[in-house]
Amino acid sequence: MMTIRDVMTSRVVTVEVATPLRDVAQLLNDRRISGLPVVDAAGAVVGVVSEADFLIKAQGPEAVQHRPLSKFLGDSIATREQLAKINATTAGEAMTSPPITIEPNRRINEAAQLMTTHRVNRLPVVEDGRLVGIVTRYDIVRAYVRTDAELAGAIRDDVLLRSLWLDPTTFSVEVFNGAVTITGHADRRSTAEMIERAIALVPGVVAVSAAVSWSVDDSRPEQIAVHPYLPVGPH
Numbered sequence: 001m002m003t004i005r006d007v008m009t010s011r012v013v014t015v016e017v018a019t020p021l022r023d024v025a026q027l028l029n030d031r032r033i034s035g036l037p038v039v040d041a042a043g044a045v046v047g048v049v050s051e052a053d054f055l056i057k058a059q060g061p062e063a064v065q066h067r068p069l070s071k072f073l074g075d076s077i078a079t080r081e082q083l084a085k086i087n088a089t090t091a092g093e094a095m096t097s098p099p100i101t102i103e104p105n106r107r108i109n110e111a112a113q114l115m116t117t118h119r120v121n122r123l124p125v126v127e128d129g130r131l132v133g134i135v136t137r138y139d140i141v142r143a144y145v146r147t148d149a150e151l152a153g154a155i156r157d158d159v160l161l162r163s164l165w166l167d168p169t170t171f172s173v174e175v176f177n178g179a180v181t182i183t184g185h186a187d188r189r190s191t192a193e194m195i196e197r198a199i200a201l202v203p204g205v206v207a208v209s210a211a212v213s214w215s216v217d218d219s220r221p222e223q224i225a226v227h228p229y230l231p232v233g234p235h
Contacts (some may be wrong), residue, residue, distance in 0.1 A: 001107055001158050001159070001163060001198075001201065001202065002107070002108055002143060002154070002158070002202070002203050003104065003105055003106060003107055003108070004102055004103070004104050004105070004106050004107075004108065004110075004111055004125055004133075004135050005104035005105065005125075005133070006108075006143075007108065007135060007139040007140070007142065007143050008104065008125050008132075008133035008134060008135040008139060009133055009134050009135070009136075009139070010132065010133045012036070012037060012124075012131060012133060012134045013027060013031055013033065013036050014036060014037045014038070014039050014131070015027065015036060015037075015038055015039075015049065015091045016038070016039060016040070016041070016091065016092075017038060017039075017040055017046065017090065017091060017092030017095075018090055018091070018092060019038075019090060019091040019092075020089065020090060020091075021057075021088055021089055021090060021091065021093075021094055024036075024049055024091050024094070025054065028051065028054075034050055034051045034121060034122075035048055035049060035050030035051060035052075035121060035122050036048070036049065036050075036134075037099065037124045037131060037134065038091045038092060038095045038097075038099075039131065043130070043131065044129060044131075045099050045101060045124045045126060045131050046092075046095070046097055046098070046099065047091075047092070047095030047096055047097035047098070047099050048095060048096050048097075048099050048120070048122065048124065049091050049094050049095040049096070050096070050121065050122070052096075053085055053088075053094045053095065053096065054094075056085045056086060057085055057086050057088060057094065059086070096120075099124055100114055100118045100120055100123055101123060101124045101125070101126045102114060102123045102124075102125055102126070102135065103125070103126065103127055104125050104127050104132055104133065107201065108140060108143055108203045109201050109203075111123055111135055111140060112140050115137060115140070121136060121137050122134055122135065122136040122137070123135050123136075140203075143203035143204065144178075144203055144204045145204070146203070146204040148175040148176060148177070148178070149175075150204075151175045151178065151180070151202065151204050151205060152173050152174070152175045152180075154202055154204075155168075155173050155175075155180065155182070155199055155202060155205075156168035156171075156173055158202070159195070159198045159199055159202065160195070163198060164191065164194065164195065164198065166186070166191070166195075170184055170185065171183065171184030171212075172184060175205075177206070178204055178205055178206035178207070179205075179206055179207040179208075179209070180199055180205055180207065180208045180209065181209045181210075181211075182195065182196075182199065182208070182209070182210050182211070182212065183210075183211045183212065184212050184213075185212065185213045185214070185215075186212055186213070186214050186215075187214065187215055187216060188214055188215070188216050188217075188218045189214040189216065189217045189218055189219055190218050190219065191214070192210075192212040192213065192214040195210060195212055196208050196210035196212070
């Protein structure tokens with residue numbers, strides 16, 4: 001299955017906590033990127049500074065909304081963080097921390113879920129505490145730009161053979177515009193159902209139609225039934 005390592009950028013531009021914010025802006029402009037990791041003296045990722053942080057700073061303190069009775073109760077954590085970004089002069093002061101990171105052996109759909117949940121455009125890729133790359137929304141989208149033939153090959157080799165230990169020659173796999181149709185036979189019902197779920201996770205696949213028969217219904221061990229040819233789904 002395609003992992004983060006397959007699509008990430010390995011040569012990562014970073015800045016240090018003390019890097020002046022003007023230098024950060026220059027890097028973003030020169031490299032034509034929208035954000036980059038911030039590392040400490042030991043090289044560990046401690047945050048990410050992005051265009052969004054500069055947008056907050058550009059608004060100025062007048063745009064900050066204070067909660068009622070803030071003069072007596074103090075500002076909320078969110079307001080204090082926003083004011084810190086507005087007054088920031090270094091990467092460390094402007095960055096969003098702690099960073100949301102991901103490991104290189106994780107699947108692409110996991111990165112997509114993290115980006116959506118945390119509303120971020122990029123994830124530093126960390127392995128054994130060391131920064132090894134960065135993956136962006138663009139990288140996720142790029143993973144979908146695969147031909148139907150490439151997708152069919154990935155399903156046969158990565159899903160059926162390597163992941164599920166099945167003989168791909170016993171299955172018919174057809175792909176048209178990213179929509180997959182697969183037919184064949186598996187020994188157990190659980191395997192037949194797993195095939196459809198696994199194919200749906202392949203980057204580039206937009207739909208799956210599975211007609212995989214099974215012989216043994218292992219969903220109810222106490223009532224193992226043997227069926228010569230039954231499709232996946234309700235019977």
